[in-house]
Amino acid sequence: METLEFVIYPDGRVQEKVTGIVGASCAEVTAAIEAQLGLVLNQESTSEYFAAQLHQSAEATAKVALSDW
Numbered sequence: 009m010e011t012l013e014f015v016i017y018p019d020g021r022v023q024e025k026v027t028g029i030v031g032a033s034c035a036e037v038t039a040a041i042e043a044q045l046g047l048v049l050n051q052e053s054t055s056e057y058f059a060a061q062l063h064q065s066a067e068a069t070a071k072v073a074l075s076d077w
Contacts (some may be wrong), residue, residue, distance in 0.1 A: 009028050010026075010027070010028040010029050010037075011026070011027050011028055012024065012025070012026055012037070012038065012041075013025040013026075013027075021049075022045050024038060024041070024042070024045075026038060026054075027054075027056065028056070029056065030056050030059045031056075031057065031059065032057065034056075034057065
């Protein structure tokens with residue numbers, strides 16, 4: 009499940025935490041929000057950021073052999 013969590017501090021700082029999004033696509037998800045919030049002072053990438061997305065292929069090759077008998 010993809011979640012975005014925001015903590016707004018009394019001094020106006022906003023802490024954003026993204027979970028459930030693998031790879032760098034989290035930056036795409038949060039870019040518009042961050043543009044509205046203002047200057048990003050610090051960014052820490054989680055292990056999900058560095059995880060590789062798994063892509064499975066369902067490709068199969070059928071080989072048919074005909075016998076001579």
